[in-house]
Amino acid sequence: MADTLKPGDRVLLSFEDESEFLVDLEKDKKLHTHLGIIDLNEVFEKGPGEIIRTSAGKKGYILIPSLIDEIMNMKRRTQIVYPKDSSFIAMMLDVKEGDRIIDTGVGSGAMCAVLARAVGSSGKVFAYEKREEFAKLAESNLTKWGLIERVTIKVRDISEGFDEKDVDALFLDVPDPWNYIDKCWEALKGGGRFATVCPTTNQVQETLKKLQELPFIRIEVWESLFRPYKPVPERLRPVDRMVAHTAYMIFATKVCRREETE
Numbered sequence: 001m002a003d004t005l006k007p008g009d010r011v012l013l014s015f016e017d018e019s020e021f022l023v024d025l026e027k028d029k030k031l032h033t034h035l036g037i038i039d040l041n042e043v044f045e046k047g048p049g050e051i052i053r054t055s056a057g058k059k060g061y062i063l064i065p066s067l068i069d070e071i072m073n074m075k076r077r078t079q080i081v082y083p084k085d086s087s088f089i090a091m092m093l094d095v096k097e098g099d100r101i102i103d104t105g106v107g108s109g110a111m112c113a114v115l116a117r118a119v120g121s122s123g124k125v126f127a128y129e130k131r132e133e134f135a136k137l138a139e140s141n142l143t144k145w146g147l148i149e150r151v152t153i154k155v156r157d158i159s160e161g162f163d164e165k166d167v168d169a170l171f172l173d174v175p176d177p178w179n180y181i182d183k184c185w186e187a188l189k190g191g192g193r194f195a196t197v198c199p200t201t202n203q204v205q206e207t208l209k210k211l212q213e214l215p216f217i218r219i220e221v222w223e224s225l226f227r228p229y230k231p232v233p234e235r236l237r238p239v240d241r242m243v244a245h246t247a248y249m250i251f252a253t254k255v256c257r258r259e260e261t262e
């Protein structure tokens with residue numbers, strides 16, 4: 001049986017000219033677009049996967065938005081971690097159901113959402129952010145995506161340290177990560193995984209120096225390059241332009257000490 005849509009549900013209306021609209025459903029409401037008017041009562045009646053037509057006869061489809069759809073269209077006031085990086089980071093941190101994770105700075109909440117989804121309903125993300133307005137924006141985004149129950153947002157400068165101890169993994173996204181790596185080490189459990197992102201190589205160098213001073217092992221630096229293709233079977237080829245750079249990703253694993261002590 002088709003999913004039944006109710007007021008407050010979010011849908012993605014996807015049209016043939018590639019226009020897409022993310023909509024919070026309301027009864028008796030009309031959406032005015034450059035393709036014509038969409039009667040939302042029709043969306044309720046039809047349901048996900050079905051065709052919708054605007055008042056101008058343009059054809060679209062009713063879909064349930066994915067987290068990637070949400071992140072690529074989200075309200076943001078900071079740079080965000082893009083899905084091509086955040087999905088890999090979540091795997092490298094081995095985030096799973098029930099984990100306790102720290103995410104900082106939470107910014108607009110893009111990476112936090114990926115972590116919150118991965119920890120499941122029995123896990124928790126402790127999200128630190130020094131700027132109240134960004135913490136509020138992250139809270140609003142995570143609420144919209146139904147993930148806020150799994151996240152505790154703390155408005156705090158992380159130079160004061162973290163409240164949590166023995167967390168399974170920690171993600172750090174601030175302009176000067178090397179200044180907080182000792183605090184991250186303190187919060188992680190033995191064997192806990194650490195990740196950070198930096199847009200420039202000189203930031204990576206500073207971060208690596210700091211990681212090497214502390215008991216961290218398996219230090220790795222990665223960059224992900226994704227090249228989409230035009231999906232035309234007769235002329236299959238890459239698109240003309242690609243995103244050449246987002247961020248370098250640095251990973252490390254905490255150990256309790258580097259050498260055995262007597």
Ligand SMILES: C[S@@+](CC[C@H](N)C(=O)[O-])C[C@H]1O[C@@H](n2cnc3c(N)ncnc32)[C@H](O)[C@@H]1O
Pocket residue numbers: 078079080081104105106107108109110111112128129130131134156157158159173174175
């Ligand atoms: C690039 S944004 C984070 C984006 C976020 N990871 C996302 O995917 O949406 C960096 C954030 O770190 C916060 N920040 C910078 N230094 C901080 C500090 N010392 N303590 C807490 N937050 C900090 C900034 O206010 C900003 O919101």
